[in-house]
Amino acid sequence: MDFNTLFKNEGVTLNKEKGDHVFMQGEVDGSIYYIQSGLLKAYYTSEDGKESVKSFIATNDIIGSLSTALSEKNCSFSLICLEPTTLIKIPISRLIEHSKKDLEIANSMIDVLLNLSIKKEIREYEFLCLSAEERLNKLMQLQPQLIEKVTQNDLARYLGVTPVGLSRIKKRILKG
Amino acid sequence: MDFNTLFKNEGVTLNKEKGDHVFMQGEVDGSIYYIQSGLLKAYYTSEDGKESVKSFIATNDIIGSLSTALSEKNCSFSLICLEPTTLIKIPISRLIEHSKKDLEIANSMIDVLLNLSIKKEIREYEFLCLSAEERLNKLMQLQPQLIEKVTQNDLARYLGVTPVGLSRIKKRILKG
DNA sequence: AGCGATCATTAACCGAGGTTAAAACGATGG
DNA sequence: CCATCGTTTTAACCTCGGTTAATGATCGCT
Numbered sequence: 001m002d003f004n005t006l007f008k009n010e011g012v013t014l015n016k017e018k019g020d021h022v023f024m025q026g027e028v029d030g031s032i033y034y035i036q037s038g039l040l041k042a043y044y045t046s047e048d049g050k051e052s053v054k055s056f057i058a059t060n061d062i063i064g065s066l067s068t069a070l071s072e073k074n075c076s077f078s079l080i081c082l083e084p085t086t087l088i089k090i091p092i093s094r095l096i097e098h099s100k101k102d103l104e105i106a107n108s109m110i111d112v113l114l115n116l117s118i119k120k121e122i123r124e125y126e127f128l129c130l131s132a133e134e135r136l137n138k139l140m141q142l143q144p145q146l147i148e149k150v151t152q153n154d155l156a157r158y159l160g161v162t163p164v165g166l167s168r169i170k171k172r173i174l175k176g
Numbered sequence: 177m178d179f180n181t182l183f184k185n186e187g188v189t190l191n192k193e194k195g196d197h198v199f200m201q202g203e204v205d206g207s208i209y210y211i212q213s214g215l216l217k218a219y220y221t222s223e224d225g226k227e228s229v230k231s232f233i234a235t236n237d238i239i240g241s242l243s244t245a246l247s248e249k250n251c252s253f254s255l256i257c258l259e260p261t262t263l264i265k266i267p268i269s270r271l272i273e274h275s276k277k278d279l280e281i282a283n284s285m286i287d288v289l290l291n292l293s294i295k296k297e298i299r300e301y302e303f304l305c306l307s308a309e310e311r312l313n314k315l316m317q318l319q320p321q322l323i324e325k326v327t328q329n330d331l332a333r334y335l336g337v338t339p340v341g342l343s344r345i346k347k348r349i350l351k352g
Numbered sequence: 353a354g355c356g357a358t359c360a361t362t363a364a365c366c367g368a369g370g371t372t373a374a375a376a377c378g379a380t381g382g
Numbered sequence: 383c384c385a386t387c388g389t390t391t392t393a394a395c396c397t398c399g400g401t402t403a404a405t406g407a408t409c410g411c412t
Contacts, residue, residue, distance in 0.1 A: 044305055052304045066294055099286055106282035110275055113289035118242055120296035127303035128228045128336055129220055132399080152360060160304055165399050167361055308369080328390060341369050343391050 003108035006098060007034050011088035022079040022087065023065065030092045032064035038085025041154060042077050053158035055123075056082075056146060062112055064092060082150065132161045133169050179284030182274060183210050187264035198255040198263070199241065206268050208240035214261025217330060218253050229334035231299075232258075232322060238288055240268060258326065308337045309345050 023029040025045055042054040054077050057063045099106040126135050156166035199205040201221055211233055218230040230253050233239045275282040302311050312335055332342035
């Protein structure tokens with residue numbers, strides 16, 4: 001069976017408004033979501049209430065809470081819509097069941113996980129090897145349309161700095 | 177077919193000394209390695225010659241250059257042995273071929289990639305949400321034996337600071 | 353128009369960590 | 383035992399970004 005067919009046959013379609021949460025940090029949400037349209041933000045809230053943005057998720061992306069799925073409570077996160085969003089939800093357990101029986105599904109899973117790993121590897125590299133300013137420059141080059149859509153606060157927390165810090169960095173870039 | 181059997185049947189065993197490289201940054205090494213014994217360091221070298229440690233790889237771990245495999249040259253890295261090391265090498269293309277035909281292999285791949293993704297997610301979280309000091313504390317709790325084995329320089333570059341910075345952090349931790 | 357609310361910028365101060373260089377602490381070999 | 387090399391620590395100085403708080407800017411609401 002085809003991966004997209006699986007989503008269409010067994011998935012549940014959800015329509016969410018801007019500001020709606022898909023799930024909250026701490027909840028065990030054993031699902032994978034395919035984003036049909038819209039924009040979401042995955043974020044961590046620390047004990048002292050500070051927010052860090054893990055990722056933005058756009059149309060055609062797939063997002064799921066891998067770690068909660070495997071009961072790694074450490075880095076469970078919240079998922080919220082930044083725009084009206086349509087997503088298709090399917091339990092990870094269903095995906096794994098199908099993977100055990102169906103070669104095509106299994107290989108789609110491998111594709112998804114490979115792409116996910118590469119994205120994470122790139123982000124890991126950016127934190128390890130680049131400064132906040134360099135991370136911003138790279139993002140401006142590769143995803144300028146994203147920067148237009150999100151607030152400075154979310155953008156800053158995604159880059160690993162505060163909104164105040166981001167403002168300073170932008171100023172520095174403009175001056176040359 | 178079993179995943180371990182595949183490694184044993186089709187893999188090539190390599191014996192490396194401390195200081196030997198398995199591959200260098202920039203090379204296209206389309207292989208996956210299973211570490212039978214030993215300890216390795218994966219690291220990036222930036223244009224100005226500075227080194228950042230991506231990860232340490234120990235016995236029973238699996239490591240491969242995902243991004244070079246998919247010709248993402250951005251974050252290609254070098255792999256060097258910190259101890260005498262025995263590894264089994266297999267081309268990624270072989271793994272993918274088998275995955276296309278063999279459910280068991282495909283599901284082993286899924287397992288490996290899921291674990292890899294979770295590891296990367298945790299590290300991503302640590303850079304985004306924790307300070308260098310917190311990252312060190314966590315590492316001391318979870319992998320004290322690793323800290324014994326690696327130099328302060330490698331440890332510092334893994335935590336995202338300089339050896340001088342790490343020395344300061346250790347001092348601060350001891351004082352309370 | 354006027355108001356509060358949210359968001360972005362700016363300024364002043366502070367602390368963590370980078371940089372450079374020197375010193376201390378090993379190990380090893382002659 | 384001393385010389386040397388690599389590793390770790392210390393010290394002095396500086397930059398970046400956090401923190402707090404004040405100021406603008408923009409939007410929606412009545």
